[in-house]
Amino acid sequence: MKLTRLDKLRLRLVAQDACLGWAFNDIAGKPGIVFELGLGHGRTYDHIRTHLPDREIYVFDREVDCYEDCIPPSDKMILGDMRETVPEAVQRFSGQVVLLHADTGSYGDKHNSAMQQLLNATLAPALAPGGLLVSDLKLDVQGTEPLPLPPGATESRYFIYRRT
Amino acid sequence: MKLTRLDKLRLRLVAQDACLGWAFNDIAGKPGIVFELGLGHGRTYDHIRTHLPDREIYVFDREVDCYEDCIPPSDKMILGDMRETVPEAVQRFSGQVVLLHADTGSYGDKHNSAMQQLLNATLAPALAPGGLLVSDLKLDVQGTEPLPLPPGATESRYFIYRRT
Ligand SMILES: C[S@@+](CC[C@H](N)C(=O)[O-])C[C@H]1O[C@@H](n2cnc3c(N)ncnc32)[C@H](O)[C@@H]1O
Ligand code: NI
Ligand code: NI
Numbered sequence: 001m002k003l004t005r006l007d008k009l010r011l012r013l014v015a016q017d018a019c020l021g022w023a024f025n026d027i028a029g030k031p032g033i034v035f036e037l038g039l040g041h042g043r044t045y046d047h048i049r050t051h052l053p054d055r056e057i058y059v060f061d062r063e064v065d066c067y068e069d070c071i072p073p074s075d076k077m078i079l080g081d082m083r084e085t086v087p088e089a090v091q092r093f094s095g096q097v098v099l100l101h102a103d104t105g106s107y108g109d110k111h112n113s114a115m116q117q118l119l120n121a122t123l124a125p126a127l128a129p130g131g132l133l134v135s136d137l138k139l140d141v142q143g144t145e146p147l148p149l150p151p152g153a154t155e156s157r158y159f160i161y162r163r164t
Numbered sequence: 165m166k167l168t169r170l171d172k173l174r175l176r177l178v179a180q181d182a183c184l185g186w187a188f189n190d191i192a193g194k195p196g197i198v199f200e201l202g203l204g205h206g207r208t209y210d211h212i213r214t215h216l217p218d219r220e221i222y223v224f225d226r227e228v229d230c231y232e233d234c235i236p237p238s239d240k241m242i243l244g245d246m247r248e249t250v251p252e253a254v255q256r257f258s259g260q261v262v263l264l265h266a267d268t269g270s271y272g273d274k275h276n277s278a279m280q281q282l283l284n285a286t287l288a289p290a291l292a293p294g295g296l297l298v299s300d301l302k303l304d305v306q307g308t309e310p311l312p313l314p315p316g317a318t319e320s321r322y323f324i325y326r327r328t
Contacts, residue, residue, distance in 0.1 A: 005231060006211040010181055013174040047170040067169060067271075107231075 012136070015149065015157035016044065016103070022150035023099055023132050023160065024051045032098025032128045033058065035089070037082065037119075042070025044103055058093070060085055083118055090126040097126040102135040112137055127163040135159045176300070179313065179321035180208065180267070186314035187263055187296050187324065188215045196262025196292045197222065199253070201246065201283075206234025208267055222257070224249055247282055254290040261290040266299040276301055291327035299323045 034052060036045050039061035049057055059072040060082055078085045100123065104115045116137050124142045127133060133144055136158060144161035198216060200209050203225035213221055223236040224246055242249045246268065264287065268279045280301050288306045291297060297308055300322060308325035
């Protein structure tokens, strides 16, 4: 039977949760900051800040349109078009990002391939050695290698890469 | 650790999927139509029509604001305020509904308790004998009894009732 819209969202959320949970554990004890690309309604931001209360978390979006209790502090919210804000932030925080969560996909193929191109071309210098890139889109960032997904995550619903 | 916004959505979708899957199986071979209360983005409508291709499915919402590939046929879409459309449809299809999925909640307590009151007060005559009411809100509809949730569904994230 075909996967329904409900199946796709559910599999995505289950995979996202498994991948982030695995990443929280993996980075424990390693120094570094966190990038959250895509605030959206603030759900994954809420998840990340709850599990990583001591990390600096920089959040990127073109707008703040999230639940009121999920609004990032203004000095951590990087507002604007990611085509501009991401390259700038990668320079500013070069080598400091221990976890980069990129949740920038949508249901539009065109948007998704533009995002993949942007992220593939710009993210490499941001990651700390051993740092993780967790993404809803399949990426190919120089100097990173794909990792197997943790239990519970369905293949190709989410992606994890480590800076080698 | 507190449940995050992401945890709540994930648990809700996993429970919803488990309850609907159980219900599809339970009603197999029993005659009757389906009510879907709350089109939203059309995800559960897509799920229900995919699993129940031979059922008449009536969908209720104040608007059609869903994925383009999830728009119900116009003669099955009951547009308007459910405070008016639901009581009317309950009269029209009295005793014919073998599965009634009510996904009408939001994050607002006031909206939710208004919805609970409406559904509690109006749904009873709709259900066929043995018919199921699957709901995101806890309900108390005369002549129905709560059923235990199927495996995978977390208690109180979704609800199943059967007309006795
Ligand atoms: C939780 S959403 C439904 C989500 C949908 N089942 C899905 O899976 O995508 C609830 C829906 O109920 C509708 N709704 C809430 N109160 C309503 C009312 N009084 N009359 C008509 N529609 C209402 C909203 O417009 C919204 O689309
Ligand atoms: Ni929205
Ligand atoms: Ni929306």
